[in-house]
Amino acid sequence: MTIKHETIAEPDQEETLFVAFANTLEYTRGQPDEKLPDIDALLDWLRERGLISGRARAAEASRLRRDRDEAGRRLERFRHLRDLLQAISHDLAEEGVPDPDRVTDLNHILRHGLHYHQLRQQPGGTRYEVAQVGDRLDQARATIASSFAHFLAEDAPDRLRICANQGCRYVFIDRSPTGRRRWCDMRTCGNQAKVAAHRARARAQTTAPREAPGVPPAATSV
Numbered sequence: 001m002t003i004k005h006e007t008i009a010e011p012d013q014e015e016t017l018f019v020a021f022a023n024t025l026e027y028t029r030g031q032p033d034e035k036l037p038d039i040d041a042l043l044d045w046l047r048e049r050g051l052i053s054g055r056a057r058a059a060e061a062s063r064l065r066r067d068r069d070e071a072g073r074r075l076e077r078f079r080h081l082r083d084l085l086q087a088i089s090h091d092l093a094e095e096g097v098p099d100p101d102r103v104t105d106l107n108h109i110l111r112h113g114l115h116y117h118q119l120r121q122q123p124g125g126t127r128y129e130v131a132q133v134g135d136r137l138d139q140a141r142a143t144i145a146s147s148f149a150h151f152l153a154e155d156a157p158d159r160l161r162i163c164a165n166q167g168c169r170y171v172f173i174d175r176s177p178t179g180r181r182r183w184c185d186m187r188t189c190g191n192q193a194k195v196a197a198h199r200a201r202a203r204a205q206t207t208a209p210r211e212a213p214g215v216p217p218a219a220t221s222v
Helices: 017-022 039-048 054-066 068-094 100-111 136-154 186-207
Strands: 025-028 031-034 116-121 128-133 160-162 171-173
Touching: 017 068, 017 136, 017 171, 039 054, 039 068, 054 068, 054 136, 068 100, 068 136, 068 160, 068 171, 100 136
Parallel strands: none
Antiparallel strands: 025 031, 116 128, 160 171
């Protein structure tokens, strides 16, 4: 399946940007832990990863505090992208290919990150600057989507995993030599799974019926 890429802002990002964003909704023993509860948390997350500048973060925060409905819409757009990343990751881990409708949705988000550059004359008319024109948050959202698109097109999508611990569901890339890693972290989820399996075997042995010593099995009637 070919995934088209739209021209969007391309700041230096690690390929795991999409993994970090997908996991902003964490699970602890199956209970959700939302890392982006409000627009300020989202703006902080984007700023920490260089997707918006400090000045842009302040400007967007000021604007969105004055328009709470718009703040809610913006937050939901990013959460929708997160849901999409998790859903496609699940498709790849379980089926090996993503749902075509989800790929279309991803490309739609990429298109919303379009931007262009404009030459501007600074006050006084003696100096110029080249400024990027476009919606900052749409560009940031598209950059996260682009991180995922480039991974699917250029890396190893068959190594994308969902943690086998049902109470965790962490998205991760399996970089192990064998490609058979099942858990996001062997020290936590992997160890929990091994302990649970050991306890299950112990219970099975404890509850298994035992024959009385020295008593032969009952004869079977013919």
